[in-house]
Every structure is written in C-alpha cells, then in structure tokens.
Amino acid sequence: MTERKPVIINNASLYRVAVGKKNYPEDGLPEIAFAGRSNVGKSSLINAMLGRKSLARSSQSPGKTRTINFYRVEDELYFVDLPGYGYAKMKRTEASRVGKMAENYIVSRHTLKHIVLVADIRRDPSENDAMMLGFMRKNNFRVIIAATKADKLNRSEIVPRLNAMKKKFSLTDGDVLIPFSSETKTGREELWEVILADK
Secondary structure, eight states: OOOOOOOOOOOEEEEEEESSGGGSOOSOOOEEEEEEBTTSSHHHHHHHHHTOSSSSOOOSSTTOOOSEEEEEETTTEEEEEOOOBOOTTSOHHHHHHHHHHHHHHHHHOTTEEEEEEEEETTSOOOHHHHHHHHHHHHTTOOOEEEEEOGGGSOHHHHHHHHHHHHHHHTOOTTSEEEEOOTTTOTTHHHHHHHHHHTO
16 A cells, blocks of 8 residues: 655645635635534644644634635645534524525635535534535535544544444445544545545
C-alpha cells in the first residue's frame, strides 16, 4: 500500500464573511463547503485540514456560526464553513434565515465542487443530517461524510459505528465515509485525497 504524502498548507486565511451573494468571492476559485449540525466539530475539522490551530472559529457554544465563512487556501481554492443547523435554542425565525442562506449558497454557486457532511461518529444521524444528505443528492453532489471525533472511541468501536452510519444514511458503494479526528489528524490525508481528486 502506497503511503500518502501529507498535504502541507503554507497559506490559509479567512478571506470573506458572507450573509448573501453580494459577499461571495468573485475570482472563480473552486470551493469545498462543510455542512453539519451545530457543535459537531466543523471548525476543528477545517483547522486540522489546514494545519492551523484556531483559523476557523470554533466555540463551546453551539450555533455560533451564523454566516458563511470563506477560507482562502494557497490561492487555489476556498474552504467554506456553512452555518451549523439543528441548534434547538436558536429562534425559529433565525434558524430559518440561516438555513435559507446556506441553501441559497449551495444551489446558486457554480464554483462549489464538493460538500463535506460533518457528522459525529458516536451519534446516529439526525433528521437534519438526513435532510442535508438528501439535499446533496438532489443537487448532484458526491456524498462525502467526515465522521468526526473518532479519537473518542476505542479502535474496536470505530468499524461498528461506521457500519451503523452507512446503514442509517443508506450509503452506496460510490459514497465516501471517512473516520476523522481533529486531535490525531486521523482521516486528514484521506479527505484531502477525495477533495483534490476532481477539484
């Protein structure tokens, strides 16, 4: 088996904070979006992928990200942090606004190449996760799921949890499910490989 060469990121920065089309970058670079429920570890995953500690703003308080954050990576692509969904304490009107903002971005953005659905490996997919997956399929995005917090499980627990997620998500052979840990960087190179394969 060929060992993957680590992807080294020298330049990454927060480029734009957007609440609508007028704020989106206009340079045509490909974009990789990250979606998931609040507090699932999206920001930590982005930091791990970029080799940074606190570039993407993570918080112990769920529901903090209510904008679309564009991170410019090596002047070659953008990582796009979408607002987390499913935060119970967010007012319904605010949740609707944030959800619509993310939906409008996904359906209108021709530079969007992949959506990575970020899900906690320890938890069964939520109704919102299933809706996002359906939305990805409907809009012809390849299903890519990063199963975060893999370091919280014993090694013997990981495969059974992945199998449970495959069943709950009704994944097929063409879908991608990668166990990921922002702490140990497990899954980092595999996810980069998928992202860069047809960027």
